[in-house]
Amino acid sequence: MEKYDHKAIEQKWQAAWEAAGLYRTSDNREKPKCYVLDMFPYPSGEGLHVGHPKGYIATDIYSRMKTMQGFSVLHPMGWDAFGLPAEQYAIKNKVHPRVAVDKNTARYKEQLSVIGFNYDWEREVNTTDPAFYKWTQWIFLKMFEKGLAYESYEPINWCPTCQTGLANEDLEDGKCERCETVVEKKPMRQWVLRITDYADRMLADIDALDWPTSIKESQKNWIGRSEGAEIDFAIEGSEKKITVFTTRPDTLFGATYVVLAPEHKLLDELKDSVTNWGDVVTYRDEAKKQSEIERTAAGREKTGVKLEGISVVNPANDDKLPVFVADYVLGHYGTGAVMAVPAHDERDFTFAQKYRLPVMQVIEAPDGLIEKNVYRGTGIGNWVGHPEIYELVDKNTGKIFGNLYKNLGEECYDGKGLLINSNQFNGEYSEDAKKKITDFVKGRWVTKYRLKDWVFSRQRYWGEPIPLIHCEKCGVVPVAEKDLPVVLPQVESYAPTGTGESPLADIAEWVNTSCPKCGGSGKRETNTMPQWAGSSWYYLRYIDPKNEQALVDKEKESYWSPVDMYVGGAEHATRHLIYARFYHKFLYDIGVVNYQEPFKRLQNVGLIMAEDGRKMSKRWGNVINPDDIVATHGADTLRLYEMFMGPFGQSVVWSTESIIGPRRFLERVWRLKEKALKSTNESSLDAVMHKTIKKVGDDIEVFGFNTAISSLMILVNEMEKAEEFSREQYETLLVLLAPFAPHITEELWHEMGNTDSIHLATWPVFDPSKTVVSEVTIAIQVNGKVRDTIVLAIETSDEAIKEMALARPAVTKWIDGKEIKKMIVVKGKLLSIVVGD
């Protein structure tokens, strides 16, 4: 018998499939559909390492099974090629980004092709293709039209290394996610998308998604909803007022001062009334110098400056309150101003003690709580000392009601309770008082989000031009739809300018154009879109990739949408997956799509770490290249190994040593062919066969590839042990294995005399009647410990089992001379005997 020559077999079948167009998408509307999608890669200069294909192998297996189960399957692939990495690669290697992207894309495609994926390459998309980004621009125009895109001059995150503005989602711990430079706040002109308008809907729809809990929770945290009240504090002797946001309007009577964030706009308006304006300016400038990380470090000493000459009126009781500017209040959350209630908020408490401001208690903790000391103040550090912290715990339920902070004879309690010192609201429960007090002072009940509007412009070259024209007469005018795409022009220098303008600004002949509205002279917008723009909707384009009239044909969209299975890394939880959901909901609102959510089901792929435990990277020199593994062990072995390594969603360490296991398995399958050709009608393997059919199908459905493969290994072990088995049984094994190892199974399938591709075969149907066995092994427990096992006929009665068990020496040994209290039979599993002493 000839050797298993993976190289010859894999090349042969890849060429044959290609020639036959085996993986063209079947648009058969008679069948149910299944849209299986990978997060498309960013073709970097490093090429693929073995970690990249892991997710692609999974979707390949899943989509192959779905095809065999009779679904119309859409399984496409494309390239997310705009953005900084491509541009930086291009600058470094002194080539045009276009050239770099084409080169890297070709390399990626080559690397993917040897693994034997079933992608329909006729539907390939590339975000940098003008025919594609025409529609990226079109979506922007629609958003502009609906008022969802607006121009802003607010200070935004600026990365001094990448020389561009960034969205919040592009940061990690206050640093640029790409280059790890600490970002600065820089006021500049920019385009912003009102993603916050969709915050509530994104939050509301999240629970219904079949996504990993961790991703859903991350998104909820990221959106960060909180409900509270906006309350106005009138400034004395002025028409002006300070609006604060609070989640605790029930404590309004306890407010003893008001704080503005250093960046609050009102400050400048108060310039003339503030007698110590110089101090305020000094403080504000100092605060602005701080990075976001320094500024928001919890437990940092609180500082502030009183606005001398200013006071505001507490609308609840007409008390006159002083106003401070302090950097513990953040300009970008809520209204940038808070009412301070030192008796019921820890931060206000520390600040008040430092500046000797009154602490006014208005909430009484319920009776019957235990004080549990969690932190004993040291009294060292700043002069205020650290408060002692107690948890107030319910005696009966153990539930924590809140924290109590004690320092210098004063107390601060942050939990719920009954109101005191609150006039007509005394005796009310704090939760009930929230809305009542808000109404009493004519406040507004509002919802705030942590999520910020999406800073959507980048001062870089390699992105989609924003399709707007600035006209002196008409202002900002959208480019007419018929003039899309606005093609990214060729430039001499595509390096960033750092001036807040993109390199496009230098190309006069491109910038200068006519106003679509009045025909007068206009200038093109020179900012480009962020990398996330194309990836926020690309999945729709695969449905109808060549359509020039519409982003996607409605009928096609309603058949294929939504994506049934989406696979990619968990790092996209609060970036791509948020943006795409926002885009999709917008497209739903304007009638482009029929479904409110883009991705019905999501599976996270776990990373593959290098053998040294670090991430695979050129930098560490620990990269394993899939091409090498394909050459030495074969694509089928690589595929099998990556799926067998561990649970799919978990990160695992690569081990070249362990690849031999899956390879041996394939060799066994290969050798079984000889036995299969001596076909008989033997059916003794039916039980294990059908158990395997069930297990493999169920496991692929839930992405339990490791256990699916182990059950196939068990089947093969059984077939090796068996004297003989039928030809059909061997072919069933090949079909079950085909999604995992498409090449070797195709070869063996043809060797068995089949002429059609195995990948067009029908998925075997599980027949429960075939798994019925005649004998079972029963475990005998005495007082919970297994003392013996008996093999007996499945239909043996409980009484007979008990009788047999009591006659076994291994059992009698443990029960002789003892009283049998109870005997419990679990059908087909065990007998539990309980004896006394």
Place this chain on the structure above:
RNA sequence: GCCGAGGUGGCGAAAUUGGUAGACGCACUUGCCUUAGGAGCAAGCGGGGUAACCCAUGGAGGUUCAAGUCCUCUCCUCGGCACCA
């Protein structure tokens, strides 16, 4: 601090509604076969013990005939959020 996911052999890991813990694979040990083997075959492989047995799923309690699985407390690891009012 808040929210979420996890802790099982030398290693990667399995384990229906609670029902024989460690399937499957790697590594390792012994033997066979081989000129040889990083090939194949057979057997073994959680720890202790000659054995009978005993002990084992991060730790401590609990429920149960029976707990990796359920409950309470606790320790550790990873991910998201965090001076967010």
